Amino acid sequence: MTMPTPEARQAALKADPRLDAYFSDEVExxxxxxxxxxxxxxxYDEAERWTGLGTGPWYRREVLRRIGLRPGMHILDVxxxxxxxxxxxxxxxGREGRVIALDPSPGMLGELKKKLSVETxxxxxxxxxxxxxxxxxISMGYALRHVGDLDRAFAEYFRVLRPGGQVCLMxxxxxxxxxxxxxxFGYIRGVVPVLSRIAGSRADVGRLWEYYGDTIDAALEPEPIMSSLRxxxxxxxxxxxxxxxxxxxxxxKPEAGAV
Structure with missing residues (x-):
């Protein structure tokens, strides 16, 4: 397969103009x-229990298990x-492993710390x-479309992974x-707001779910993402x-010495 030039790849990775209503540049x-x-x-958790699209505990655990997460491993959840x-x-x-949770939101990490004793x-x-x-x-659950610079993020994933390490981005x-x-989108924009109100979610949760719908609609096709990984x-x-x-x-990440 022919590798696209860095310029072509970066053009493909630029944010969709449909998100201009939320921000105009990476800082914003x-x-x-x-x-x-x-x-x-x-x-967030209460709303997710009501509105999650197949992303319940069983599904998340099964994906990680199937891809190869095992006892004793060290994992970074981005x-x-x-x-x-x-x-x-x-x-x-398990107890012999190590779990590190990374997130830019102190509010989200504060909720995480209420139920988990892991490094944050x-x-x-x-x-x-x-x-x-x-x-x-390295795992990432339903957040890839929120990353501003995929090339830079994947370079960081490659850096912190050990040789032979795996990436799983749901x-x-x-x-x-x-x-x-x-x-x-009928579910996200019609049913989800109703379920959020039933769950007693605050208006700010509804705003976040609206943003989710727009980011899904503006999400990159798979090939630019795969190209960036390569x-x-x-x-x-x-x-x-x-x-x-x-x-x-x-x-x-290839094993050390692999060609």
Missing amino acids: RRRVTREMFDEAAAG AAGTGLVTVAAQGLV LEGYAEDIPLPDASVDF EISRPGSSIGRVLL AAGFSDERCPVTFGIFREYLAR
């Missing part, structure tokens, strides 16, 4: 999204939020405050069929899809 993106997540943190993926990871690595780091995927080759596995994407798109040095990259919308971007 970070400020606005951090504020949204901080404000929604207290009601954009951990309130710890929905982190909980599953902790259960799989405040920061972004593009600037991970960890030494080189320090973890065996994401929701636009369905390929028009019927699927109508159903998905450019960072990853191999064995693949992207299985479940039910037409749940994607798993998977890749591995």
